[in-house]
Amino acid sequence: MNQNENICQHKLMVTRDTLEVIQGKWRIPIIIALTFGDKRFGEIQKEIVDISPKMLSQELKALEENKIITRTLYDSMPVTVEYSLTPLGKSMKKLLDEILNWGTHFRKEIVGK
Template identity: 45%
Template sequence: MSDLKDFLEVKKCPIQYVLAVNDTLNVISGKWKMPIIASLLYGKNRFKDLQENIEKITPRMLSKELKELELNGVVVRKVYDSTPVKIEYRLTESGKRIYSVMDAMVEWGLEHRKNVVDSIT
């Protein structure tokens, strides 16, 4: 946090901050990734559970987004050798640390919405 304070005082954005923000956005950008991550944070780990928990996501889109999250090291897919085949998705340690990002986004979003609504009324 002191790095951010130093950044704000100097008014010059270090290239590492820009790269870090770009990296973060590349991993979590899109309409569905954060809802998928949120669902996994709260224990939904089977494909069907995720699909039921996230309104309006198609199976094809859920599959695509899970693959991207897996490629980016946020989600791990585990296939059990059973009949029928059981597949579970879990957050990696890196994926679990997104909780603080999500929490900050929710806090900002609630405050922002309140400010916008207050300015309209």
């Protein structure tokens, strides 16, 4: 019982860490888009239909600060910027898969009925 409480407290702490990184409407979608390969600003914006340049820029910065993605500037013409997942970002694959799995299950159970 006391054991269980400690385990629960620990889980809640670790959960807060994860949630701080993935909170919000846009971060998970952005990460998913990048699992399909490196992408430029405009490409991500095209893929995530409803996102505004402001939100995209803001969330990309946050993800970079959390070491989930990297930003690489190429001095081609016109200048292009490529975003890609870091190893830490790639380590979210299983988590993303489970979000998708559960979302699919949820659709069948609720949205589908």
